[in-house]
Amino acid sequence: MRALALGLIVAATPALATDEDAAALLLADQTTAAPEGSRNWRVFAEAAVRQSTGAGAPQHGERLSFDVRYDGSFAAGWRAVVADRLDVNRLGNVAGNTNVNTLKEAYLSWQATPERVADLGRINARHGVAMGYNPTDYFRAGALRWIVSPDPASLRENRLGSVMLRGQKLWDGGSVSALYSPKLADQPSTGAYSVDLGATNRRDRWLAAFSQRLSEQISPQFLVSGGTGQSAQLGFNLALLLNKATVAFAEWSGGRTRSLLAQALARPEDAAFRSRLAAGFTYTTESNVSLTLEYEYNGTGLDRDGWNELRRGPPAAYGVYRSFAAKLQEPVTRENLFFHATWTDAMVRHLDLTAMVRYNVADHSRLQWLEARYHWTRVDLALQAQRNDGDPSSDFGALPERRTLQAVLRYFF
Amino acid sequence: MRCAMSRQTQAAAQLQRLTLCAAVVAFSHIASAAPSAQAILAASDAIRNPDKPFGLTVTLVEYRNGKQAGSNTLNVYSKADTNSGQFRSLIRFVAPARDANKLMLKSGNDLWFFDPSSKASIRLSPQQRLLGQAANGDVVTVNLAKDYHAQLVGEEATADGDRQMRRCYRLALGRAATDVTYDHIEMWIDVTNNRPVKGRFYAESGQLLKTAYYRRFQSQLGVERPTETVIIDGLDPNWVTVMRYGDYAWREVPEAWFQRDYLPRFRPE
Numbered sequence: 001m002r003a004l005a006l007g008l009i010v011a012a013t014p015a016l017a018t019d020e021d022a023a024a025l026l027l028a029d030q031t032t033a034a035p036e037g038s039r040n041w042r043v044f045a046e047a048a049v050r051q052s053t054g055a056g057a058p059q060h061g062e063r064l065s066f067d068v069r070y071d072g073s074f075a076a077g078w079r080a081v082v083a084d085r086l087d088v089n090r091l092g093n094v095a096g097n098t099n100v101n102t103l104k105e106a107y108l109s110w111q112a113t114p115e116r117v118a119d120l121g122r123i124n125a126r127h128g129v130a131m132g133y134n135p136t137d138y139f140r141a142g143a144l145r146w147i148v149s150p151d152p153a154s155l156r157e158n159r160l161g162s163v164m165l166r167g168q169k170l171w172d173g174g175s176v177s178a179l180y181s182p183k184l185a186d187q188p189s190t191g192a193y194s195v196d197l198g199a200t201n202r203r204d205r206w207l208a209a210f211s212q213r214l215s216e217q218i219s220p221q222f223l224v225s226g227g228t229g230q231s232a233q234l235g236f237n238l239a240l241l242l243n244k245a246t247v248a249f250a251e252w253s254g255g256r257t258r259s260l261l262a263q264a265l266a267r268p269e270d271a272a273f274r275s276r277l278a279a280g281f282t283y284t285t286e287s288n289v290s291l292t293l294e295y296e297y298n299g300t301g302l303d304r305d306g307w308n309e310l311r312r313g314p315p316a317a318y319g320v321y322r323s324f325a326a327k328l329q330e331p332v333t334r335e336n337l338f339f340h341a342t343w344t345d346a347m348v349r350h351l352d353l354t355a356m357v358r359y360n361v362a363d364h365s366r367l368q369w370l371e372a373r374y375h376w377t378r379v380d381l382a383l384q385a386q387r388n389d390g391d392p393s394s395d396f397g398a399l400p401e402r403r404t405l406q407a408v409l410r411y412f413f
Numbered sequence: 414m415r416c417a418m419s420r421q422t423q424a425a426a427q428l429q430r431l432t433l434c435a436a437v438v439a440f441s442h443i444a445s446a447a448p449s450a451q452a453i454l455a456a457s458d459a460i461r462n463p464d465k466p467f468g469l470t471v472t473l474v475e476y477r478n479g480k481q482a483g484s485n486t487l488n489v490y491s492k493a494d495t496n497s498g499q500f501r502s503l504i505r506f507v508a509p510a511r512d513a514n515k516l517m518l519k520s521g522n523d524l525w526f527f528d529p530s531s532k533a534s535i536r537l538s539p540q541q542r543l544l545g546q547a548a549n550g551d552v553v554t555v556n557l558a559k560d561y562h563a564q565l566v567g568e569e570a571t572a573d574g575d576r577q578m579r580r581c582y583r584l585a586l587g588r589a590a591t592d593v594t595y596d597h598i599e600m601w602i603d604v605t606n607n608r609p610v611k612g613r614f615y616a617e618s619g620q621l622l623k624t625a626y627y628r629r630f631q632s633q634l635g636v637e638r639p640t641e642t643v644i645i646d647g648l649d650p651n652w653v654t655v656m657r658y659g660d661y662a663w664r665e666v667p668e669a670w671f672q673r674d675y676l677p678r679f680r681p682e
Contacts, residue, residue, distance in 0.1 A: 020650030
């Protein structure tokens with residue numbers, strides 16, 4: 001019947017350039033979708049099952065997560081933001097189960113004028129333009145309570161903000177912001193439902209950031225950050241459009257600081273000017289594939305000789321160093337390479353494929369991660385595989401799980 | 414002899430000048446009688462785009478092979494750049510729930526995407542922006558007269574988006590800038606009121622990228638404007654996108670908002 005109607009319309013409108021145009025317009029006539037209203041809430045639940053193999057017996061685990069984010073205005077110029085996540089983990093072959101709540105954000109924002117804003121509360125203040133390693137993301141240290149996925153986007157999203165007072169002034173093409181984050185607790189908490197101020201507010205910290213657009217192409221950001229027991233660190237961010245398909249980025253932080261090893265093992269003072277850097281580019285093909293290659297340099301990490309020496313030394317020192325670096329989200333060694341590829345609508349509409357590789361230049365170990373994600377209107381189904389290769393004491397070879405397979409089902413309310 | 418040739422040359426030159434003058438006078442009469450192609454295009458742009466900063470809600474419904482394959486709702490604030498004349502936009506994703514409250518800034522080729530969950534501000538290349546439906550914004554909030562040179566090909570009757578025959582100017586647009594999305598465009602504009610009727614957008618290779626029909630004209634912000642655009646993909650005619658516009662309103666949009674650092678602050682009314 002519909003074909004007949006379409007045929008009649010096409011026949012009746014010979015001046016239409018093509019039959020396809022007539023068919024498309026007929027289809028458009030049937031559109032009834034009404035615009036959806038904006039919502040202040042975003043809520044989803046996620047169920048995951050995973051199977052991993054490593055040094056011991058295969059591990060089976062399940063996870064149920066609830067993620068809530070509220071972002072709403074309650075008076076002219078006033079805005080409240082709350083973001084919280086609960087991960088209920090059930091691991092086979094492991095005594096006890098782990099529930100972890102992460103209060104990611106809870107703050108009030110006051111926009112006194114369109115160009116002046118002040119925020120107060122727990123804020124996930126994040127800086128940086130690189131994808132795999134962000135030297136200028138100064139407030140990431142200690143912010144992870146539970147690692148859901150090695151995907152950098154997940155690590156940035158599922159973390160604690162720091163309690164702070166922040167002010168921002170904007171003008172045409174630029175802005176300046178300053179924040180102060182006070183010491184509020186002495187130690188991190190392992191309590192399942194703790195707000196864990198000790199993880200993020202163990203010392204006084206401050207940061208100032210300045211951005212200015214110099215042209216349509218160039219809009220650098222300069223930062224300076226410091227705090228109790230830490231010399232001021234300078235930072236710089238730049239993302240540059242090279243051509244219509246390529247964005248290059250560079251992110252640098254430098255200042256007088258101790259090496260990671262001296263901090264982790266309380267070794268003698270070795271403060272010196274050290275740099276950290278991430279630089280790379282993202283190229284997007286005409287077939288919807290975005291490829292990112294990133295070089296990462298951590299001047300506070302161990303060089304190849306130092307890393308090899310630590311690996312051959314006492315296991316306790318090696319373990320303490322690794323866990324200290326992981327807590328700060330710093331690479332353990334000087335140089336790493338990061339590769340990320342996303343294929344949107346990969347052959348099938350609504351199917352996204354993502355691949356990621358982290359490569360340690362010093363010990364040649366690798367972390368490889370693959371994800372296939374299909375999304376319906378309210379449901380995402382993802383299959384993830386992770387493989388860690390390298391010598392047993394290498395950066396990624398030492399991870400307890402060598403192979404992991406995970407299926408994730410997410411429902412948006 | 415040389416003198417005679419010189420007089421002949423002078424006379425010929427004088428004749429040439431007179432002929433040229435006559436041609437210019439004649440042409441200027443013609444030109445004043447009919448609007449120039451560029452003026453027609455600018456008038457058509459003014460129907461699609463309000464002349465002051467404005468906000469609207471865009472609903473995109475996408476069809477693949479005759480079946481609805483997805484829909485999105487966006488809040489958009491737009492303002493013309495005083496220098497380039499081109500529109501800059503702040504876009505908030507409203508639906509689907511997965512993308513709710515994600516933001517995008519488009520100011521020429523300065524494109525940024527912001528995810529409030531991860532606080533990640535990511536600079537996009539125009540090619541990345543072309544992925545998915547966002548590229549269709551180019552067919553709507555763009556001042557074609559600023560980026561393209563128009564030539565009047567002629568007048569002809571063409572079927573509009575409601576399949577009614579309509580007398581139209583047919584314009585051929587060639588790009589005036591190097592960084593535009595489409596190499597050349599064919600536009601059909603109603604001779605009676607300069608309403609945009611249909612556009613065909615091409616790549617440099619000559620490949621048709623998309624066809625757009627402008628329809629459902631309604632009075633919005635003081636002008637009869639198209640409130641629906643039907644876009645047919647040039648490579649896959651079974652990929653059809655319907656873009657509907659509503660909630661038009663004048664908005665105050667300070668210059669300071671068109672930068673990466675404002676994206677986390679943007680909340681449409």
